[in-house]
Amino acid sequence: MLINQLKNKLRFENILLQTISSFGKLCMEDISVLRLDQLHHQISGNKWFKLQYYFEDFFNSGKRHFATFGGAYSNHIAATATACQLMGIRSIGFIRGERPKIFSPTMELAQQSGMELIFLPRQQYKDKHALISGFPDYYWVPEGGYGKLGVKGAADIWNFVPDMDRYDYVVLPVGSGTTVAGILKASEPHQKILGISVMKNNFSLEAEIEQLVDDPPKMQQLRLLHDYHFGGYAKKNNELLAFMDEVWNSSQLPLDFVYTGKAFYALMDLIDKGELSSSSKILFLHTGGLQGNMSLPDGTLSY
Incomplete structure (x- = not known):
């Protein structure tokens, strides 16, 4: 089956834990980073996990075109395009x-991977029901892999965490909410899940996650933070970029400015403020997306 051929090209053995014991003036006793970014150079991080069951469903659907949604810097678009190319599937974004006039590096990558790109005015883009009904022969995946199949796949991330129940906190960046919903559903009752929203004022996020989780008591384990967006989705400033460089120089941990850089900044800030104990057992999920850094001018980062 084609999906198994793709799995053989993914480096699951590279998903390891990296220990972070210090950063600047901070000393941490037990912070582990799950390096999902090392799975594949394009289908990295949480992207494969969110897509895997959609691909299984696609092959059972009898449809021939795999379509999805995203923005100009969407890791989901880049990963979908690459995965479809490796399986010989026609993809439409x-x-x-x-x-x-000039494509972002993400759009260039998607196009080079064979994805047909259809750009839509923002108002038209919002009416996804009309778009989907206009292309009944396409197999549709929601933006960011949002949906029950995406959550099911994201929950599989726990399978790569040895002794998963030892952690007190799990920290990760949040976009569509799909990954954090999967992590939350599969978490142990004592664990707190800290989701760092990378979008500005995205206060509908909790309701969207709750719809995916469909388990009100579980939602008590989730805390969403909205103060680390650095101006909004894919926004950045010199402070964030300098922080990312400092993390790399001290720990050889590469971060991207759209997702993981903001989430790791939040984690260090929470420890610095005493809102998280440095002695807590913390798992940070590196959700990949390093391709987003290609939009930065050469020399911006030291990695």
């Missing part, structure tokens, strides 16, 4: 916003 419906992209939010007018067609630009």
Whole structure:
């Protein structure tokens, strides 16, 4: 089966834990980073996990075209395009916003991977029901892999965490909410899940996650933080970029400025403020997305 051929190209053995014991003036006793980014150079991090059951469903559907949604810097679009190319599937990406004169590196990557890109004005993009009904022969995946199949796949991430029940906290960046919903559903009752929203004022996120989790008591384990977006989705400043460089120089941990950089900054800030104890057992999920750094000018980062 084609999906097994793709799995053979993914480096599951590279998903390891990296221990972080210090950063700057901070000393931490037990912080582990799950290096999901090392799974594949493009289908990295949480992307494969969110897509895997959609691909299984696609092959059972009898449809021939795999379509999804995303923005100009979407890791989901990049990963979908690459995965479809490796399996010989025709992929179509419906992209939010007018067609630009110059493509972002993400759009260039998707196009080079054979994805047909259809750019839509933002108002038209919002009416996804009309778009989906207009292409009944396509197999549709929601933006960011949002949905029950995406959550089911994200929950599988726990399978790569040795002694998963030893952790007090799990910290990860949040976009669509799919990954944090899967992690939350599969977590142990004593664990607290800290989701760092990378979007500005995305206060509908909790309701969207609750819809996916469908387990009100579980939601008590979740805390969403909205103060670390650095201006909004894919926004950045010199402070964030300098922080990412400092993390790399001290721990050889590469971060991206859209997702993991903001989430790791939040984690260090919470420890520095005493909101998280440095003695807590903390698991940080590196959700990949390093391709997003390709949009930065050469020399911006030291990695």
